[in-house]
Amino acid sequence: MTPSNSGPTPSFLWDLDGTLLDTYPAIDGALQDALAALGRPTELTALVPLTRVTLGHAIGTLAARLGLEEDALWQAHGQAEARRSGQFAPPMPYACEVMTEVRARGALNLVVTHRDREGAIVRLQAAGLWPLVDDLISVSDGYARKPDPAMFLAAMDRHALKPAGCLAVGDRELDIRAAHDAGIPAALLVTPGANLAVEAEYMLPDLKALLGVLNTDLPA
Known part of the structure; x- marks a missing residue:
């Protein structure tokens, strides 16, 4: 060039x-898995606008919206992320x-x-x-x-x-x-x-x- x-x-x-x-596919996927594990299955299209701000913003917003404890969602997300460990982007x-x-x-x-x-x-x-x-x-x-x-x-x-x-x-x-x-x-x-x-x-x-x-x- x-x-x-x-x-x-x-x-x-x-x-x-x-x-x-x-x-983002891994970030969104882990968050979706965490929500499903807590009995709040959520479409990926609802996660994208939130995770593109920050993951913390997404977790805080979703916890408030879905009636979840924020700490519980963080913990579930950490567990979901650990299951995906070794899968580099x-x-x-x-x-x-x-x-x-x-x-x-x-x-x-x-x-x-x-x-x-x-x-x-x-x-x-x-x-x-x-x-x-x-x-x-x-x-x-x-x-x-x-x-x-x-x-x-x-x-x-x-x-x-x-x-x-x-x-x-x-x-x-x-x-x-x-x-x-x-x-x-x-x-x-x-x-x-x-x-x-x-x-x-x-x-x-x-x-x-x-x-x-x-x-x-x-x-x-």
Whole structure:
């Protein structure tokens, strides 16, 4: 691919779950199993708008809506998730291609995630993406969770980057808010059925669209 943008390629600050890795089928499936185990079978279509905010939001909302104890739902979810242990999520379509292109253009692939460092690395290795990651910033480093911008600010500081030289890519409202609070333009990977009240500089139907973004000038 021949670059046609007039400026340098931005470094990408990637979210992990739901952006680089297709984790939502497992998240939704474990929650659906937990609800069924508690006698509250629920259609997946009712879970999608909730889990795309956060899992905690989904569990809190569903517990209140269905008359369940929140702690009981968390416990049932943990048990359902344990039964799925060892089933690592595949990479999202075109994640490898976009990361490879970013690297080929001399920019960085930085992962900014709520997952603990060890768990994130294991999952990236299983998906075949770890060799394309230049650095990983996680809550294991002591930073606050998104939408706090601390992890984005730390990533820029660590690699001497300016906000205008970065692009944050995520699939949830908190990803975009954290990026914007750090002054970074953002691309939102839109999940069908998830109604998010946030606007990003780029609204992506899939990660393939980022190959087109790489050939445009980023917003100032």
